Amino acid sequence: xxxxxxxxxxxxxxxxxxxxxxxxxxxxxxxxxxxxxxxxxxxxxxxxxxxxxxxxxxxxxxxxxxxxxxxxxxxxxxxxxxxxxxxxxxxxxxxxxxxxxxxxxxxxxxxxxxxxxxxxxxxxxxxxxxxxxxxxxxxxxxxxxxxxxxxxxxxxxxxxxxxxxxxxxxxxxxxxxxxxxxxxxxxxxxxxxxxxxxxxxxxxxxxxxxxxxxxxxxxxxxxxxxxxxxxxxxxxxxxxxxxxxxxxxxxxxxxxxxxxxxxxxxxxxxxxxxxxxxxxxxxxxxxxx
Numbered sequence: 502x503x504x505x506x507x508x509x510x511x512x513x514x515x516x517x518x519x520x521x522x523x524x525x526x527x528x529x530x531x532x533x534x535x536x537x538x539x540x541x542x543x544x545x546x547x548x549x550x551x552x553x554x555x556x557x558x559x560x561x562x563x564x565x566x567x568x569x570x571x572x573x574x575x576x577x578x579x580x581x582x583x584x585x586x587x588x589x590x591x592x593x594x595x596x597x598x599x600x601x602x603x604x605x606x607x608x609x610x611x612x613x614x615x616x617x618x619x620x621x622x623x624x625x626x627x628x629x630x631x632x633x634x635x636x637x638x639x640x641x642x643x644x645x646x647x648x649x650x651x652x653x654x655x656x657x658x659x660x661x662x663x664x665x666x667x668x669x670x671x672x673x674x675x676x677x678x679x680x681x682x683x684x685x686x687x688x689x690x691x692x693x694x695x696x697x698x699x700x701x702x703x704x705x706x707x708x709x710x711x712x713x714x715x716x717x718x719x720x721x722x723x724x725x726x727x728x729x730x731x732x733x734x735x736x737x738x739x740x741x742x743x744x745x746x747x748x749x750x751x752x753x754x755x756x757x758x759x760x761x762x763x764x765x766x767x768x769x770x771x772x773x774x775x776x777x778x779x780x781x782x783x784x785x786x787x788x789x790x
Contacts, residue, residue, distance in 0.1 A: 512547045512737075522761065528682075529735065540733045546713050547736035551788075553644035554713050554739060558777065558789035560594040561639040561646040568637075572771035574629045574654050582621035586627055586638055594771045597645055597716050599636035604761060609636040609649075611707075616704055616745050616753050616763040617770040629655035634773045638716060645712050646789040647741050649775035660748070661770055667699045667748040668772035675724065675742045676771060678780055679785040683734050689726025704771070709741040712777055721764040736782045743775030772785070 510521035510568040533539045546554070564585045571584060585606035589596045590596035595665075596607030612627070619625075619634075627633060636649035650663050675692045689703075696703045709722030720732050724744040747753075749769030756762040765771050777789035 505516070505524065511542065512545070512781075513549055514545035514547075517772055518643050520679065523576035525735075526753055529733075532733055539753035540732060540735060540738055544711055544719060545735065546739050546779070547737070549739075550644070551712055551737075551739070553642055554646055554777070554779075557594065557639050557641035557644045558648075560589060560592040560641055561637050561648055561789050564588045564637045564639065565591060565635065565648060565650055568635050569650070570653070571653065572627070572633065572635070572652050574627055574631075576627050577623050578619065578621040578625040578627065578633075579606075579623040579637060581627075582606045582608050583634065589637075589639055593641065595635070595640040596637075597647075598641050601716060608708065610634070611636070611771075613763075614765045616747070616765060617707060617773060618761040618763050620759055620761055627654050627751055629656050630661070632657060632661050632770065632772055636773075645716055647712055647716075647777050648789040649773060650696060650741065651681075651774060660758065662747065663699070663771055664701065664748050665772045667696065667701060668744065669774045671695050671724070671744045672742055672774040672776065676776060676785055676787065679734060679780060681736050681780055681782055681784070685720060685722065685731030685734060686731050687728050687734075689723045689731075692726045693725040696744070696746050702747045704747060704751055704753055706753055707745060708785060709743045710776070711738070711740045712765050713739045732781050736780050739777065739788065740779045741775055741777050743773060745771055747771045747775045751788045766790065 506519040510518045565765040599607045629653040637785030638647040671692045675688045678687045678691045713733045752766035779786045
């Protein structure tokens with residue numbers, strides 16, 4: 502699409518380019534010339550894109566709310582998977598994880614020392630005291646939304662409860678650090694500081710990601726970092742903030758047999774929360790939670 506000042510803007514607003522994104526693009530070019538990493542245009546979501554992601558997020562949140570109302574000790578992780586699968590289909594969505602790069606289920610259910618990507622099974626039964634992350638990603642009309650929550654099954658130990666609470670705080674603080682024309686490193690810096698202050702570590706091998714028109718887009722969102730570094734965050738960017746916080750060391754390993762399940766290297770507990778967020782002109786908006 503042309504960038505002629507008097508032609509319609511590339512974002513689809515219907516406005517002339519000079520009245521819409523011209524100043525925005527000029528600011529990006531200036532930052533790039535100064536040596537900053539800036540997002541490519543295809544990572545900037547239009548109003549139509551954002552509306553699509555929000556529609557998907559409604560279904561995604563509904564699935565997680567359903568899990569929250571039903572999850573309990575004695576339930577298999579496959580039962581959790583079936584709740585998500587059937588709800589998503591009934592609401593006109595598609596479970597994004599199903600068959601994604603060979604993944605066999607419609608959601609990820611990760612218990613205790615499983616950091617992420619736990620594959621649901623009829624043989625894995627939730628027990629009193631478990632902490633369980635349920636990660637749901639939904640497609641509606643070609644748009645993706647992604648969120649996860651960590652649930653506490655019955656009475657959990659104080660140490661497990663604190664880990665779950667701090668993991669949520671890390672996500673919330675990471676989101677609060679997002680500012681238009683700020684930096685990706687700002688997110689990781691506050692997450693890492695809060696985790697370390699509480700005696701925990703942050704998984705570095707995995708992180709958040711851009712999302713919207715595909716399951717995983719650029720940028721990779723690390724949950725450790727330094728303020729003022731990394732890609733410039735600009736209005737219209739959509740990505741996930743999903744820190745994985747370990748009770749012990751940050752190192753993890755992948756299950757060699759299934760190729761998906763990620764465990765803490767030292768068998769310690771891990772907790773995670775995830776939201777899909779939009780960088781706005783004034784701050785940040787949570788699209789899926």
